[in-house]
Amino acid sequence: MLDMWQLLLDLATAGLPERRRAWGSALRAELAAIEPRAERRRFALGGAWAALRSGLPGGAWMLVGGVALAVAGGTFAASRWSLAHGAGGILGFWMTTPSVLLCVVALVAAWRTRSFGSGLRTGALAALAALLAALAVGVPEAIVWADRHAGYLSTGDAVPPTWESAVRDVLRPEFLLAMLVFWTPATALGAGLGRLRRSGRVADDQGGLEGHRAR
Amino acid sequence: MRVRRPSPQTAAVLSTLAAAGAGWSHGYDLCRVLGLKAGTVYPILIRLAERGLVETSWETGPPRGRPARHRYRLSPDGAELARALAEPSPARAVARVVPRTT
Known part of the structure; x- marks a missing residue:
């Protein structure tokens, strides 16, 4: 079954700059350890927002x-x-x-x-x-x-x-x-x-x- | 030099990690304990790690089928900052430890 929240976080953390790459892996690994659905949604949305902000290029x-x-x-x-x-x-x-x-x-x-x-x-x-x-x-x-x-x-x-x-x-x-x-x-x-x-x-x-x- | 106290959220993360001592904490556990979203906690952890205030490591021997989790604990500098923040006159104490942070 498609895991929508994992997919969202995967997309948000895809191709992060080198110095942020480990943090993308950390977010994905953390989500994989969370089971309650509501908690997964909450964590994935927050993590995606963090990745959005962290992975922005200059300008x-x-x-x-x-x-x-x-x-x-x-x-x-x-x-x-x-x-x-x-x-x-x-x-x-x-x-x-x-x-x-x-x-x-x-x-x-x-x-x-x-x-x-x-x-x-x-x-x-x-x-x-x-x-x-x-x-x-x-x-x-x-x-x-x-x-x-x-x-x-x-x-x-x-x-x-x-x-x-x-x-x-x-x-x-x-x-x-x-x-x-x-x-x-x-x-x-x-x-x-x-x-x-x-x-x-x-x-x-x-x-x-x-x-x-x-x- | 201008002295800036850490944000309340950053101070809370420091305090929680300080309470854990030399033990490692996971990002999700920090979110739960502090009642903060991952979108708040992780940028703080990134910033603290980049400033050498937090040490990171990957979990060893994770359960089968699950990737290793990232773990966090305070570095000696981070522990000193957390202690300084807990002092009664934090502005002066923080100024001694770190000249400028958020």
């Missing part, structure tokens, strides 16, 4: 921040443009533009480090940042759309009865999960393309927690 936070800003700005621009032109919701923007950005970010990270794992981790973190940015702008924009009787922000196909309904539409868990799932192939593709680089200097494969460096 990754800049890329992540750049994606968040671009998605936030793009969401606002797409929303206002659609409102002005009666072009319907901005679901198309949310599905396509972040995918392209995440592909590029994962490619750049993997290219610089020649590591698929580094590209994937940077892309995953950028995806979370993109989601938060989309929500940070999307929620107030959904209220604006409801106020102007322009429909739901995502699809624009019906006028929400209340502004709360408009906000709930943006915050639906299945909708958020679908966005992350939709962005995943592009992120993996970018990391894979970046890993094709075989020669040249590695920019910063030593990774390191940005926060740790700062301390």
